Amino acid sequence: MKEQIEKIIKEALKNLDVEEVNFNVEHPEDVKNGDYSTNVAMVCAKQLKTNPREVAEKIKRELEKDLPKQIEKVEVAGAGFINFYLSRDFFSDSIKNILDKKDDWGKNDLLKGQKIMVEYTDPNPFKPFHIGHLMTNAIGESVSRVVEFSGAETIRANYQGDVGLHVAKAIYGLMKFGLPTGQAGMPDLNKSSSEQAQYIGECYSKASNLYETDESIKKEIDEINKKVYRKSDEEINKIYEWGRKVTLLAFEDIYKLLGTKFNPDCYYFESMMMHIGEEIVRSNLGKIFKESDGAIIFPAEEYDSKLHTRVFITSQGLPTYETKEIGLTVTKFEKKNPDTSIVVTAIEQGEYMKVVQKAISLIHPDYEKRMKHITHGMMKFASGKMSSRKGNIITGESLLRDSMNIVLEKMNERELSEEDKKNISEIVGVSALKYSILKSSLGSDIIYDFDKSISFDGDSGPYLQYTAVRANSILEKAKGFNHEDRPLLTPEEVTGLEKLLYQFPEVVEHSYSLLEPHHIATYLTALASEFNTFYGNTKILVDENKYINYHLNLVKAFYQTMKNGLYLLGIKTPEKM
């Protein structure tokens, strides 16, 4: 509809001999000002040397000569806005359209034929899955789904640091505090990979502290680090293989819970990328990279004054993260050849990534425009509550578990089977966390209040789910209610719900064009609120309701839209809760 209005405005301008101008068509905040509104008259008032309202009137008269039937009337208002009011038929048709499209409702083909790769989550084996990974995952998954809804073939990639100092620290910790060979305090190898991974994470944390405080331990760990790189020590290799396997398996459990499926051939590892990257860096030494104090560096400020120099290969001859990133990017383009390669990380990687991307674009100029880096802020905690319910350090996993447990407690009031309660608490717990990450625009930090944010009032994931469940509940009850023989009558009045429903595809497009998932979250919350208002004002399943069939279609259309929208946020829609 938006395109259509833009089109008739352009035609009107042509008929009035006005040069083409940049104008907007948008939804006014207040529905009193119509369903669509344009500022075209104000934009070209100067050009026509008259005041905006006169221009607006002129354009209005031109538009009225041939008005599409979906538009009931056009009005001039305010400083010179032209407002469009849609007809009852338009809204009724849009409900039908939603019911026809079902799970495809909201999709578009902006990216048809394109291949888009999204890399996100990026946890490191041997370290806990922390809250930052949770954020990156929620955002990356949502971006992937928005891209998918825009018609692209979507490739989900994950990049994991299986070499580096953190690995050496964890291995040192395991050797010092006990290996899985039956010593005291050891994890039972029969335990779940998640529990074994947790033990490895603890060893990592302890060793990490010792690294900072004890000089001789620091040396030992550095020595282990070299051995891991060279694979020169049989015992270390064994621990390494076990630890890597177990932590990666534990991550898979979390991905499953979060609803992410990476492409099986797109799990990239630093241990692979460092060799590829090193070769590229060394073969461009003297051209792009320089030697300096024994290290190999890239002086990015020579190309862009806002960038800075970074080390790519250390004076000890080890490749840094920068070099591995070059290997990764080149591998992605060579193996998968995406039209666009999107990488999602926290903001701390922002500056560094610009430098790396500059270096890559000098080697492969054709990649430059195809690389996109999305950054997000950090999750912080309100009022210093830094520990989880059990008193441990909060990891991404513990936060998830706590969230699910809180839901489970709330579910006690409900008459549901234990199995239902367990499943629902998983779906709702994940939703609470994901929504609190996705409701804000990227960029700024997220303040996470442990007590309040998982409260499910108002602006929350569970609120959206609960609203969907209410709708579903009506649809279920309607099956036993005699309504199918009755005629489909359409009420004259258009509800606020209908005035939002048809906008869903526009929201998806907008969200894609800015790569900002929060627009979907904001829209769904407004939509849920409208539904709850409608629900509160309307008794649907009663004999006196002569619009019963229309109302049921409306509920169905709402349910479908909410379900598709929640999907885009990476959130499942429970059938009951």
Place this chain on the structure above:
RNA sequence: GCCCUUGUAGUUCAAUGGAUAGAACUGCGGACUUCUAAGCCGUCGAUGUAGGUUCGAUUCCUACCAAGGGCACCA
């Protein structure tokens, strides 16, 4: 010091340069023998400071203030 993010109600967040700056939480006040009250209705309350561009600025530009991040061998 230089560079990148970000400053909106008591709190947490919205607002492709547009109309009276929207929500949620909290506070206060309501409705309900009703399809799930994790819900609904009403109400109090905000653009960091100073300039500039514009018919019009929360949005763009400049300076300042404040928070977070990055600036050579960690990732």
